[in-house]
Each structure stands twice: as C-alpha cells, then as structure tokens.
Amino acid sequence: MADFSNPMLFAIAATFLAAGFVKGVTGMGPPTVAMAVLGARVSPLAAAGRLVIPSLVTSIRQFLARPARSAVLRRLWSMMLAIFAGMALSAGLLVGGETEATTTALGLALVACSIYTIFARQLRAPRQLEPWLSPIVGAATGLVTGGTGILGSGLIART
Secondary structure (H helix, E strand, O other): OOOOOHHHHHHHHHHHHHHHHHHHHHOOOHHHHHHHHHHHHOOHHHHHHHHHHHHHHHHHHHHHHOOOHHHHHHHHHHHHHHHHHHHHHHHHHHHOOOHHHHHHHHHHHHHHHHHHHHHOOOOOOOHHHHHHHHHHHHHHHHHHHHHHOOOHHHOOOOO
C-alpha cells in the first residue's frame, strides 16, 4: 500500500531537494541519490516506483531541450534499445520480492557509482567504435537499472 502520509511526502520532497544539490556538486544523477535515501526508508521497489514520473519528466525535458534530437536518436538508438532490453531482463530482480538481494545490489551499485563519480575521468569512445560499443554499454546499463532501480548510466553509460 502506498504511503502518502505527511512524513513520507516530506521525506520525498527533501530527498529530491538534496538530490538536486548533489547533482550540482558532483554530477551524480538525482535518481541515484534519491534511490539511496528513499531505499533506506522503503523497499527498493517502492523507492523506484516513486522515481518513475520525476525521472521520466526530467529525461523528456532534457531531450526536448537538445537542438539536434534526430541526430542523437540516429547515433544512440541501439544503446537505447539495449537499455530497454536489459531493463526488461533484470526488472524481475527488483519486483520479485527479494528485498534483501535487491537492497544489497542497490547498495553495491550506489557505492560503485559514488566511487566512479568521485575518482573517474570522463571517458569517450571513438566515434568509429560506437556502433558495436553502444549496445554493450546499453545492455549493461539496462541490467543495472532494472535490477536495482537506479539508472546505471551513472556508472556505465557515461563511458
């Protein structure tokens, strides 16, 4: 059952405010931060459910603000398709009721994302490698996303 009590609504609002600050300071995505905070209060499945609409709206807004949307789609369609496929394959882990396993996976993914964000340099793949590298990166991103509820791009798709 959904918890829409005032304390929960306050926790959600505070979480997204903090996530916005973290995004500005570290570049780590708000859904990653929000999953960490909300995941401490509710199950990873419930936390992921509370992030769907804000994440979708933000992603659509960012995409629509890009000047060359069709070029981005032509360049990254295979990665986006592989992200979707990976999410479809691993979403059962998140929704399957194994809260101990998903909480552990979420924790490990958050630690990896944090370490990567703090210490790694931005990697760029040569454009000629993108046609075969994009689906691999997309599938890995989708598997992490579907299994933990956080967008694995914080760790994987940035490369």
